[in-house]
Amino acid sequence: MSKEKLVEIINLKKYFHVGRNEVLKAVDDVTFEIRRGETLGLVGESGCGKTTCGRTILGIYNSTDGQVLYNGQNVHKMSSSEKVKFKKGAQIIFQDPYASLDPRMTIGEIIAEGIDVHFKLKESERIARIDDLLEKVGMNSDFRSRFPHELSGGQRQRIGIARALAVEPDFIVCDEPISALDVSIQAQIVNLLIKLQNQLGLTYLFIAHDLSMVKHISDRVGVMYLGSLVEITESQELYRKPLHPYTKSLISAIPIPDPKVEEERQRIKLEGEVPSPINTPPGCKFVKRCSYAMDICGKVSPELKEVEKDHFVACHLYK
Amino acid sequence: METAFRPVAVENKEKEVIARESVSYWKDAWRRLKTNKVAIVAIFILATIVIMTIIGPSISGHDYKEINSSMINQRPSVEHWFGTDALGRDIFSRVWQGGRISMIIGLTGALIATVVGSIYGSIAAYFGGRVDTIMMRIVEILISLPYLILVILISIILDSRSIGTMLLALTLAGWCGIARLVRGQMLQLKQQEFIMAAEALGVKPWKIIVKHLIPNCLGIIIVAISFDVPGYIFAEAFLSYIGLGIQPPGTSWGALASAAQQTFIFHPYQLFFPALMIGLTMLSFTLLGDGLRDALDPKLRQ
Numbered sequence: 001m002s003k004e005k006l007v008e009i010i011n012l013k014k015y016f017h018v019g020r021n022e023v024l025k026a027v028d029d030v031t032f033e034i035r036r037g038e039t040l041g042l043v044g045e046s047g048c049g050k051t052t053c054g055r056t057i058l059g060i061y062n063s064t065d066g067q068v069l070y071n072g073q074n075v076h077k078m079s080s081s082e083k084v085k086f087k088k089g090a091q092i093i094f095q096d097p098y099a100s101l102d103p104r105m106t107i108g109e110i111i112a113e114g115i116d117v118h119f120k121l122k123e124s125e126r127i128a129r130i131d132d133l134l135e136k137v138g139m140n141s142d143f144r145s146r147f148p149h150e151l152s153g154g155q156r157q158r159i160g161i162a163r164a165l166a167v168e169p170d171f172i173v174c175d176e177p178i179s180a181l182d183v184s185i186q187a188q189i190v191n192l193l194i195k196l197q198n199q200l201g202l203t204y205l206f207i208a209h210d211l212s213m214v215k216h217i218s219d220r221v222g223v224m225y226l227g228s229l230v231e232i233t234e235s236q237e238l239y240r241k242p243l244h245p246y247t248k249s250l251i252s253a254i255p256i257p258d259p260k261v262e263e264e265r266q267r268i269k270l271e272g273e274v275p276s277p278i279n280t281p282p283g284c285k286f287v288k289r290c291s292y293a294m295d296i297c298g299k300v301s302p303e304l305k306e307v308e309k310d311h312f313v314a315c316h317l318y319k
Numbered sequence: 320m321e322t323a324f325r326p327v328a329v330e331n332k333e334k335e336v337i338a339r340e341s342v343s344y345w346k347d348a349w350r351r352l353k354t355n356k357v358a359i360v361a362i363f364i365l366a367t368i369v370i371m372t373i374i375g376p377s378i379s380g381h382d383y384k385e386i387n388s389s390m391i392n393q394r395p396s397v398e399h400w401f402g403t404d405a406l407g408r409d410i411f412s413r414v415w416q417g418g419r420i421s422m423i424i425g426l427t428g429a430l431i432a433t434v435v436g437s438i439y440g441s442i443a444a445y446f447g448g449r450v451d452t453i454m455m456r457i458v459e460i461l462i463s464l465p466y467l468i469l470v471i472l473i474s475i476i477l478d479s480r481s482i483g484t485m486l487l488a489l490t491l492a493g494w495c496g497i498a499r500l501v502r503g504q505m506l507q508l509k510q511q512e513f514i515m516a517a518e519a520l521g522v523k524p525w526k527i528i529v530k531h532l533i534p535n536c537l538g539i540i541i542v543a544i545s546f547d548v549p550g551y552i553f554a555e556a557f558l559s560y561i562g563l564g565i566q567p568p569g570t571s572w573g574a575l576a577s578a579a580q581q582t583f584i585f586h587p588y589q590l591f592f593p594a595l596m597i598g599l600t601m602l603s604f605t606l607l608g609d610g611l612r613d614a615l616d617p618k619l620r621q
C-alpha cells in the first residue's frame with residue numbers, strides 16, 4: 001500500500017443552524033488523510049458526525065469551513081466540469097438499502113443512471129455493462145428488469161454497490177453499508193467489498209459503529225467523538241494499544257467470544273450521556289465523561305498530535 | 320448423513336423459468352387494483368355513467384330541450400323512462416345531458432387544478448427557502464377566501480354564467496390543496512437517499528425532477544384527482560342549485576335537482592334521478608380513489 005494521499009481533509013467544519021443562535025457542530029475541525037488503495041475506518045457512536053463527515057467530503061453537503069482535497073483539488077471550489085469529473089471518481093454507498101433505491105425504477109435503470117451521465121454507450125454496450133456490474137456484485141442478469149421491492153435487503157445493498165461502481169470510481173465512501181443488514185448478510189457484503197477492492201484497487205472510507213467489523217476491513221481507523229477526531233492510527237495498533245480514554249472504553253466494550261475471559265476482563269464504563277452537540281463549551285468535548293480529566297481539559301481543546309509513529313491522538317494526557 | 324442435504328442442481332436457464340415474471344410498477348398497481356372488488360365496481364359504474372352521458376340523450380327519442388305541454392309532470396313510464404318535468408321535457412334525456420356538463424366540469428376542473436397545483440408545488444419545494452415561504456403564503460391567502468364570494472365576483476365581473484366562467488371560478492383557488500400536497504411530498508422525497516445518490520452520480524437537476532421526483536409524486540397526484548372530481552361535481556351542483564351555475568335550457572345535475580326541489584313532495588322522481596346520479600358518481604370516485612391509494616402505495620405491496 002502506498003503512502004500517496006488520495007483525499008486530504010484539512011480543518012473541515014460543518015455546522016448546522018438549528019435555531020436562533022443555536023449551532024450544531026456536526027463536524028468540528030477534523031483533519032486527516034485517506035491514502036490511495038487503503039480502507040480507512042471511521043467509528044464513533046450515533047450522532048457523532050461520521051455520516052455528515054462522509055457526505056461533506058463528497059461535496060453532497062457544503063462545508064462551513066476548511067478544505068477537502070481530492071487529488072490536490074478542493075472539492076468545494078470546483079468548476080462544474082471539474083465537479084462532473086470528481087463525481088466520476090468518488091462515489092457513495094448508503095446505509096439504508098430501502099431508501100437509497102428509487103422504488104419506481106428497475107434495477108437496470110438504477111445502475112445505468114451513472115453510466116448515462118459519464119459514458120456515451122450504445123444500447124447493447126449499455127446492457128452488457130449493466131450485466132457485467134450485476135455479475136461483479138454477485139447477481140445475475142435477470143435482475144435487470146426487476147424492481148427494488150422484489151429484492152431483499154442484502155440484494156438491494158449489492159445494487160447500491162453496483163450503482164456506485166458503474167462510474168468506475170477510485171474512492172468510495174461506505175456510509176454504514178452493513179448496519180441495516182442482518183449478521184449473516186453483513187459478512188457477505190463486507191467480503192464483497194474486500195474482493196472488489198482487491199480487483200479494482202478501490203479506496204474506501206468505511207463508516208461504521210461495529211468495531212470488530214471495522215477491525216476486519218480497515219487498514220487504519222479513525223475514532224470520532226461529538227464531531228471531533230480523537231484518535232487515528234493503524235487498525236492493529238488501535239486495538240492493541242488505544243491511547244485516548246474514549247477509544248479505550250470503546251475497545252473494552254467489544255465482547256470476547258470466550259465466556260471465561262469475558263467474565264474476568266475489566267470493562268471501562270463511561271459515566272453519563274453524550275452531551276448535546278449544540279453550543280458545545282470550550283475545552284475537550286470528552287471532559288465530562290473522562291476519568292483522567294485534568295484542569296486544562298475544561299479550558300483548552302486538545303489538538304491532534306502524532307504521539308507515536310502514525311498514531312495521532314487528541315488528548316492532553318499525551319505530550 | 321451425507322445424503323441428507325444435497326444441493327439441487329438448477330441450471331441457470333431453468334432459474335429464469337422459475338423466477339416469476341417481472342412486472343412493471345404500473346402493471347403491478349393495476350394487478351392489485353383488480354383484486355379490489357369495490358374499486359372495480361366503482362370503475363364499472365363510472366364507465367356506465369360516462370357512456371350514458373355520451374349516448375343517453377339520443378336514445379330515448381326525446382330531445383332534452385323539447386317542451387311538450389300535454390305531457391307535464393309525468394311519472395316514469397315506457398314512453399318517458401324517468402318521467403317528465405314541469406315543462407314536459409323528458410327527464411331521462413335531461414339527466415344524461417346534465418351529466419355531460421357535470422362530468423366535464425368535474426374532470427377538467429380536477430385536471431386544471433392538478434396541473435397548476437403540481438407545477439406550483441414542485442417549484443416551491445425544489446427551490447425551497449424564501450421562494451417556498453412566499454409561494455406558500457400566497458396559497459394560504461387564496462385558500463382562506465370563501466369560494467362562493469369568488470364565484471359571485473367572477474360571474475359579475477365577466478358577466479357570464481358559462482361553463483368556462485364556472486371552471487375559472489372553481490379552479491382559481493382549487494389548485495391550492497394539490498399544491499400543498501405535492502410540495503409536502505417533494506420535500507420529503509428531496510431528503511431521500513436515492514435523490515442524494517443521483518446527485519452524487521452527477522445527474523442534472525432537471526433530470527432528477529423528471530426521473531425521480533415526478534414519478535414518485537404521480538401516485539398521490541392520481542389519487543388527489545380521483546378525490547377532487549366529486550368535489551368539483553358537487554361544487555357545480557351546489558352553484559347551479561343556488562342559481563349561479565348553468566342557465567336554462569342548458570342543464571346539469573345540480574340544476575335539475577334545484578328545479579325539482581320546489582315540487583318534490585308531489586313529484587319526488589324528478590329529484591330522485593339527478594340526486595341518484597350525483598350520489599353514485601361521487602361515491603364511485605371516492606371509492607376508486609381509495610382503491611387507487613392502496614394499489615399505488617409501495618408499502619402495501621404483498
